[in-house]
Amino acid sequence: MLVQKIHHVAYRCKDALQTARWYEQHLDMKLVLCIAEDTVPSTGEADPYMHIFIDAGQGNILAFFELPTQPEMGRDPNTPVWTQHLALEVGSMDELLAAKQRLQNAGIEPRPRTADWSWSTTP
Template identity: 35%
Template sequence: MPTEAQNILNNANHTAYRCRDAEQTRWFYEDVLGLPLRIAFSEENVPGTNEPTPFMHLFFQLGNGDFIAFFDEPTNATPAHFAAAHSFDRHIAFEVDSEEEMLAWQKKINEKGVMCLGPVDHGFLKSVYMYDPNGMQVEITTKTPTYADYATEQGPKARKNLDEWVQRTREQKVGKFGAEALDNRNIPYPGI
């Protein structure tokens, strides 16, 4: 059993998303964003359930060795899967070392014909934004000089801020989703 000091997840080895087309996705992440395609394989069945569903799985490597991955699975894909998602619903943020680097990326991305907007100053971060071919918002961000102080200041207040938010919004969410959905801590595995 790990000790409390050891009980931390190290990193995000990969995050995975559905894509409309493997080659279109490769173009964006490799040619536009410069992330090398390191792994690409296809299978005929879903691992774990053995459901016959052919798919291609792509992995693009980030500078720290982690990956962003995609599934090209046309059998069950629908146009709705690829509608532009609101950034609250789904987005990924890639970090660079400086504002100058972020702005250089923005210029390069715009020159590739992809609309990259911003920068937006969040106080502790500055970011530029675009959409990938799959409807997911992609952010390139950099920490501002106040980042460390902000994170240190927020740490002790995080749980209190969360509790206040829950109290403030509970009634509205119960009306939309029901108390049972909000209080459920026994999350079933879909399809099992």
């Protein structure tokens, strides 16, 4: 089997609506699908959730789960903060600098890295 592409990558979020609005407002990524269920389809387990899918362009999907009945999420204390990140590619340096400025205008301060920029925020 040769994988053709990644359908989506999913993360957990605290608030699906707030997360979707953040990505649309700051990165122009549109919400394309919401799924709300009371049970997990693969296990039948009772565990209400909201699963959202955000268009990241060129067939890429970024997804999030809101899990309202589960304990609050945290970070893996054994994994350094700098290793867990999402890297997004834009079309040009001008687009990158414009995005950086929009984020700074919204109070989100970028952290420079070697050849790119990453932003530290919790949507």
